[in-house]
Amino acid sequence: MRFVAIGGDAAGMSAASRAKRNLNDWDVTVFEQGFDVSYSACGMPYNIADPGRDINDLVVRQARVFKEKQGIDLKTGHCVNKIDRGKKIVSGITLDGNQFTVSYDKLLIATGASPIIPDLPGFDLNGVMALKSLDSGRRIKEYIRARNVNKIAIIGMGYIALEMCEAFRAVGIDVSVVKPRPGFIPWMSPNLSKVVQDEVVKNGIKLYLGHKIMGIEETGANRLRVICEDLSIDCHMVLVAVGVWPNSRLAGEAGLNLGVANSISVERDMTTSDKDIYAAGDCADAYHVVTGKKVWIPLALRANRAGWAVADHLSGQNVQLDGVAGTAVFKTFDLQVARTGLGIEEAKKEGFEPVETVIESRSRAHAHPGSTTIYAQMVGDRRSGRLLGAQMVGCEGVAHRINAIAVALHQKMTVESFSQCDLAYAPPFSPVWDPTLTAANQLLKML
Amino acid sequence: MRFVAIGGDAAGMSAASRAKRNLNDWDVTVFEQGFDVSYSACGMPYNIADPGRDINDLVVRQARVFKEKQGIDLKTGHCVNKIDRGKKIVSGITLDGNQFTVSYDKLLIATGASPIIPDLPGFDLNGVMALKSLDSGRRIKEYIRARNVNKIAIIGMGYIALEMCEAFRAVGIDVSVVKPRPGFIPWMSPNLSKVVQDEVVKNGIKLYLGHKIMGIEETGANRLRVICEDLSIDCHMVLVAVGVWPNSRLAGEAGLNLGVANSISVERDMTTSDKDIYAAGDCADAYHVVTGKKVWIPLALRANRAGWAVADHLSGQNVQLDGVAGTAVFKTFDLQVARTGLGIEEAKKEGFEPVETVIESRSRAHAHPGSTTIYAQMVGDRRSGRLLGAQMVGCEGVAHRINAIAVALHQKMTVESFSQCDLAYAPPFSPVWDPTLTAANQLLKML
Structure with a gap:
């Protein structure tokens, strides 16, 4: 066989x-x-921009x-x-x-x-790259090294674009990001999206949101220009990150x-x-x-x-995969950004009667040194009381917190049931009420 | 009313x-x-040993x-x-x-x-302290300051003792820990307990396990001696941390x-x-x-x-608290130590047919810089397939990971159901298979 x-x-x-x-x-x-x-x-963004690491380490x-x-x-x-x-x-x-x-x-x-490559003039030029396979990563890394690239335009604003922003800035590359849609992270609650946007801008990324892209031109040796309706961006390399x-x-x-x-x-x-x-x-x-x-x-x-x-x-086993909750996390600069389940708009589209809460909590206990803000959003369904999804942004303690909510989604838990969960507490890691519980407690009042 | x-x-x-x-x-x-x-x-251990912080900040x-x-x-x-x-x-x-x-x-x-104070000679001496109320914390902090305490004996080895070990060492105080029972952390899987013990010893704590304590004597001004059957420990202060x-x-x-x-x-x-x-x-x-x-x-x-x-x-609401999963976390030196649910011995005592796995995984993805070892233990029930508990130790990403398992315990999930959960992955935060999933996958093979 x-x-x-x-x-x-x-x-x-x-x-x-x-x-x-x-x-x-x-x-x-x-x-x-x-x-x-x-x-x-997924390790490529962190490797590509670091000349000290061999890409084959991946x-x-x-x-x-x-x-x-x-x-x-x-x-x-x-x-x-x-x-x-x-x-x-x-x-x-x-x-x-x-x-x-x-x-x-x-x-x-x-x-x-x-990778989706827009069907526009110039996207086939040398120096217009997309990241997917290890070989594409290898080509990008070699291109940057061989041509001393220090000015990059990124088209698109997904996970990979945001990870590459950090990676490129870490080695001093000038980065502009341009995308046609006006929203920074469209699937994210605007308050949380704003926190991420501020972090990216604070770290020197030039953001151009809501600019329709017309094409890319070659303007000299190793010189490219991204042409938008109302803007043009000069660079040495273009990273196309509009999705797959x-x-x-x-x-x-x-x-x-x-x-x-x-x-x-x-x-x-x-x-x-x-x-x-x-x-x-x-x-x-x-x-x-x-x-x-x-x-x-x-x-x-x-x-x-x-x-x-x-x-x-x-091999004859009874396999029935549960499915996905859409749980994801990425890091951009000092922020951890995580999500699971449905956003408010997705929930509406799916026929729920969604209610959303957005809270600010802390990463550590009251008066504990090093505590930072955690922003959490949570969505529940008014009709069933079910927990539908959550998003979190913060400098620490976000990446793994989202998993507790992901488990709750697999179990179709109500917000009330989730709010009863006995989660871990110690001052260096959390307030007594974990931010996920605070969000659930707030959401519960609204349902 | x-x-x-x-x-x-x-x-x-x-x-x-x-x-x-x-x-x-x-x-x-x-x-x-x-x-x-x-x-x-819970913030007291971190405050007491830091002369720069006012205890009333808590x-x-x-x-x-x-x-x-x-x-x-x-x-x-x-x-x-x-x-x-x-x-x-x-x-x-x-x-x-x-x-x-x-x-x-x-x-x-x-x-x-x-706090439990053993009914033994000398536990009422000046300088023999226990930590529970803020006022007790205030007295301990003042005692250390006023008498230049730089040699402390801790009796007991619970969360507070382990947190105080780190806190005292951080300000250069010499710390001895003595306890009657031979096991370092008795509720913990021996492999994981060993990891914590090594960390504590590496950081200069003198450990005396399995020494029956007979009493405490005053040997001079600000001088105490903890007397065991086969050992005596000289110090300036004794912290009694045998439980509550x-x-x-x-x-x-x-x-x-x-x-x-x-x-x-x-x-x-x-x-x-x-x-x-x-x-x-x-x-x-x-x-x-x-x-x-x-x-x-x-x-x-x-x-x-x-x-x-x-x-x-x-106020007339229908209240039915779910209960506790025994979820807890503490930090000692560079380690995060977390647990939820039942250990293997507890599970046996409760009539389950428990099976345990202990794995070593990583805190970050393959080849990602800064990755450290995560030790995870997981217990399941052979008869029902249920997940019964877990313990984790590591330098990062332990404190919040345990919460995903706590939620699963509230839901009485099987190990198989938990292993299907869609948890977050990004190279700075996790391997593709989160350590909790790797533990579940391993445990599943044994059930």
Whole structure:
């Protein structure tokens, strides 16, 4: 029996490794179009801007370990371009130009996501870069080094853009950020978004919000200009960080059902509309634990978890993934920014009757040295009393606090139940009432 | 109508403040035997050893604010010594020696807990101190200052002892710790206890475990000697930190039911065996969310929460407190030490079939600078698959991580359900699989 995975990143390699452990007598083959497998993609922002660190430090496990130690037939430089579901074969071409074909009993599509590159003039110029694969990180890092880049324009304002702001500033690079929409972090409660915006501006980032981008021009050797309707920004390099889309073309061409945002539609057991084909990772959708509906929120943990789930299902286990809560955290300068569940606008759209509270609390106890402000937002549903989501911003103690709320969302807890939780308290770490409890107590009064 | 609270600390003042807000036409009277109300008791270790900080910084709200701004009839220096349930009056004596009597419609006993002082020779000597009230903290701080204390023996090894170790070492005081039992932190998994012990020893604390204490002698002016069976420790001051017991004598003499560890037995609505008398805070018991049984775990959050619950019940709300998970955290030197739920021995005693895993994980992602080891223990029940408890030790990211598990315990989640939770990930804060998830994944294999 042969299990074939297309894509050798988080989901693909997690599935292949676990499948080989679970089912030692199966052939496990992975096709990866690049040459890097199993690396910390999310670690790239922190590495790229630091000339003292080798980007290959981000590799968690070398390709040869998978091949030699784990017995996985890992084929890098292999680009699959067709799935024949009738014959149960995949075929493609190597980077050397050789055709290949292999049959499968079970197939996993783990083709990930790709950066969105706006279809505008100049986005194909040399020096206009996007960050996704380790190889793209390698190219960006080398570009900055080789050309002494010290002026960068970032287009877009997502997690990666905000992380790169900090990373670039840390090595003294001048950074301008431009985006078409007027809101700084649109999914965030305006009070909290303002706190993050102030931090970014305080650290010397030039922000240009609400400027429609027309294109990019080359103005000289290593000189680029981002052209907006009413503004132009000169720089040495442009980082395009407007988001990603799922690599679902292969699945779509094979006739598999696509769902939210064109991602591959999967059941809780990770199977697609073809029971012999799984999809996992950034190319696939998932259930949202709050709404019970399908969403496409491509993040690292669920990719790893989905990879394992595929291997477990393959070996006959009853797999039913709970889904995602949309829990995420990032760091920008001195701030930790975290979220889980639904924002107020999302909650309205989903048919809830949402009520929101925004509080300011402290990271440590009354009179404890080093205490800083924690800003917390919490959303509940007036009809059911359910906790729907939360957002937090602060200098410390935000990144892990959000997890308590994420667990509550998985359990569909009410705000009242959550407010009763016995959370940890000691003066160096929290007020007696943890900020998450203070938010819940406030929200409870409004429900 | 009159609501009377005996005790003006966390539970008493929380109840009184909220009662006055909820029921403005009621008389609210609080009797406090000392003169400090509403202060951060848990903040004392960090303040005492720092000569640069005023201990009164720990006062959250002055007595006069409760009286003048909130309209609470707060009587400090008033020691209640009798409750007459038939006549519904309490009586006592002021520090000036005046008798007082007042009637109540509803009464709250919030008399707290007192340090256990072993009944051994010399524990009444000058310089043998215990830390509980702000006034005791004030005396200790003044004693150290006035007598240039630079050699302290601590008897006992609980949270306060460990916090005081750090605090005393921070100002260069020589610290010896002695305790009769051989285990360093008996409730903790030995591997994790060892990590904390190594940290304490590395920071110059002299540990004497398993030494039976016979008494304390005075050996000169400001000179004390702790005498053990096989050891004696010379010092300038002794801190007794062997634990606390509930101040339940008043309740017991009034014929109210006492429960676990002689604490006052209360229902989920905070009433005692007399429906007109509540008890809350360190003097009262609570339900444990894992076992459903009564426990006595005196900690600050539940005292505040119970105080509010009393006021809410008083004003006719349906109050049913969930109970405690035994969640706690403390800091000693560079380590954060946290727990929630049951340890393996407690779980056995409670009739579970517990299985334990102890893992080592990282505080940050692979290859992320500044990453340190996180040690996590997790206990599950083989029969039901339920998550029963966890313990964690590490230099960062422990204090708040434990809360996610605490929420899971409130919800009686299985280890499998918890392992599915969508927790936050970003390289500066966590590996992709949060240490709590790694522990759950490992434990799942063993169940």
